Amino acid sequence: MYPNLYYAFKDLFGLEIPLLKLFQTFGFFVAIAFLAAAYVLTQELKRREKLGWLKGVQEKVLEGQPATNPEIIVNAIVGFILGFKILGLFFQWDTAMQDFQGYIMSGQGSWPAGILLAAAFGGYKIYKRQQTIKNTQQKEKIVTVMPHQRVPDFTVMAAIAGLIGAKIFHNLENWNDFIANPVEALLSFSGLTFYGGLIVAAIVIINYARKKKINIRQLIDSAAPALMLAYGIGRMGCHFSGDGDWGIYNSAYATDSVGKVVKVAPAQFSAEVERNSAFFLNQYPSLDKIPHAAFEKPASLGFMPDWFFAYGYPHNVVREGVQMAGCDGQYCKVLPIAVYPTPLYEIIACIGLFLVLWAIRKRITVPGVIFGIYLVMNGVERFFIEKIRVNTKYNIFGFHPTQAEIISALMVIGGLALIWYCRKNNNSTATAVS
Template structure:
């Protein structure tokens, strides 16, 4: 596993670049997911604009407006942070390099460098404002803004609202942990629920689109392939960093001292559990409550590696497991019993489903249907993957679903209803016209 890009470059290319310790693998893939989704969404919106399904709106734009005091203050703040942390890094190189991540999220830095760079950034903005006022070329223009030009706004709103929603739903799902340390739970970079982010981001973006007079059904249809692709790429971050979002234990496999996956007999599984009892008792009330499903690689799938069915996530970013023999550093843990690598399965499934949505998007012309198909596909994929994932379960009338199972079931039902409604609405409209 690669907790951050430093370990990825070191392992894959043999390059040791300490500065890359700043960039978490999970965060890197999340950023790539947003960029890829924005690109795909832009392409689809442009296609629908050319077909006349989406139109732009006229807006008044003030050209040549000088910088405001708020913009100057923000610029100064950015300059201070860059000076305090980035320039401060060079002044405290030896100390910072011992634990670069801790340094970046601590109060350490260079106050003098921060003040100097803040003054420089603010001074530049003030100089530009004076030049603008001197030229006195302010004017009001009316421009047509097309839906695809709103994609940067959609992306920023999705990032902010998605993070908030993901945090809220995760803490609702893990309420006991939240109550014990609410501040730590809210500020932690781990612990995010995809569906929570999707729901809150969707509410914010749809509200924004209504204000900008963008046809909602064509917008959500355009977003469907992008959302599926973003989910698949985001799961790469989960898998390659080892963020704990994995499946239940596969009791047909264990891990050796070096972190490699090895097959074990049922009796050996019990022995491994007993040998690592302290690790398991920190997570479960008793050793007989450990969630596990034995499944050996079928002979017909012999071409696949064992880690496709069971993986120990060595060097995982959350440092969960037991010590790897001969390993030194922060990330030297591996799970004693291998788990199902569910993020890997979701990567494959969601990239495949993205290709399906991308292939059928031109054939289906009823607005809203593509998004309905997306809801069904994504909901079904997540519902079945939950069967081998570790998650908090609720007790509802004798059933014990997880939060994701409840939401994914609602997504499938919602998708079916949306398709029915859109097709019925189209038929009624056609009948009324004839």
Template structure:
């Protein structure tokens, strides 16, 4: 596993670049997911614009204004934070290099570089705006197309999605949250996708209505982008080892010397549990309640590596498990027995589903239906992967679903209703015409 990009470059390219330790692997893939989503969304919005389903909105702008106090203060603030933290690393390397994540979230930093860079960026904003300022600012109308608003949409999706993902995760794991709320809120792990999706959708659709978007065309445009972004985001989960993995595969153990998966008799699982009972009892009230299912690699799939079915996530970013022999440093843990690498399964399935949505997007002519298909595909995929994922389960009238199973079921129902509604609405419109 690669907790941050330093480990990825070291293991894959043989390059040791200490500065890369500040770039978390999970955060890197989340950033790539947003960029990929933005690219696909922009392409689809332009396609719908060319078809006349999405139109531009004229907006009034004033050219030639000098920099406002808010703009100068905003630039100064960004500059100060970058200088205080990022450039400050060079001045406090001994402290920062020991724990970059802890350093970023601490009150440590360089006041000198913070103030200097803040002042420089404030002056730059003032100077550039003054250069373009007119003796008398001019008011004019410009046509803003929907695809021009993608940067705004992505920023809102990032902020709202992060908040929603944190809120839903902490609601699902309330007992852990109340024990240490600060760590729960600041941790890079502990994000619930559906929480982010729901909150971001509410915020973006509200914004789109204010800007006069055709909502049906917008959500259809977003469907392939959402599926691709989710697949790439899951890469961050898998390659960093953020704890978002499956239940234990009791047909495999872990070699603590290498971190590799090794086959073992399912009965030996109890021996592993007893040997590492202190680890398991930190998570489960009893060793009898440890979720596991034995599944050995089928002979027909012999070409696949064992870690495809059972993985120990060595060097995981959350530092969970037992000590790896001969390993020194922060990230030297491996799970005592193998788990199903569910993020890997979701990466593969969601890339296939993205390809499917991309292939049919031009063939489906009824606006809104593509998004309905996305909801069904997303819900079915997540519902079945939950069967081998570790999640909090609720007790509802004798059933024990996870939060994701409840929401995924509602998404499938919602997708079916949405497709039926828009098909019926389209048929009625054709009849009237």
């Protein structure tokens, strides 16, 4: 596993570049996911604009407008954060590099560097305002803004609203952990629920699109392939960093002291559990409550590696597991019993589903249907992967679903309902109401 890009470059290329410790693997893939989704969404919006299914909106733009006081303040705040944390990093390099995430979330930094950069950023904005007032003349201009030109706005809103929603839903699902330490639960980089982010981001973006008079059904159809792709790439961040978002234990496999997966018999599994009882009892009330299911690689799939069926996530970023032999440093833990690598399964499934959506998007012309298909696909995929994932279960009339199972079931029902409604009420693709 690669907690940050330093470990990735060291393992893959034999290069040790300390500066790469600044870039967390999970955050790197999340950024790639947003960029890839933005690109795919832009291309699909442009296609639908050419077909006349999406129209531009005329807006008044004030040219020659100087920077406002709030803009100057925001600029100064950005400068302070960069100076306090980024420049401060060079004054506390050794301490920060031992636990970069802890450094970022702490009160450590350089006050002089923060104040200096705040003054520089704010002062530059003031200077530009004075130059604008002096050299330009304010005038109104009418411009036509096409939907694809609003993708940067969609991306920023999705990032902010998605993060807030993911945190809210995760803490609702893990309420006891939140109550025990609310500050860490809110500020930590781990603990994000995809569906929470999707729901909150969707509400914010749809509300924004209505205000900008964008056809909602065409917009969500355009977004469907992008959302599936983003989810698949985001799961790469989960898998390659080892963020704890893995499956239940595969009791047919254990891991050795250096993290290699090895097959074990049922009796050996029990022995491994007893040997690592301190680790397991820290998470479960008793050893017989450990979620596990044995599945050994079939002989017909002998060409596939064992880690496809069970993985110990050595060097995981959440530092969960037991100490690895011969390893010194911050990330030296491996799970004593291998788990199902569910993020890997979701990467394969979601990239495949993205290709399906991308292939059928030109054939289905009824607005809203593509998004309905996306909801069904995503819901089915997540519902079944939950069967081998570790999550909090609820007790609802004798049933014990997880939060994701509930939401994914509702997505399937909602997707089928949306497909039926859109097909039933469709008059033509060009006149579809939003």
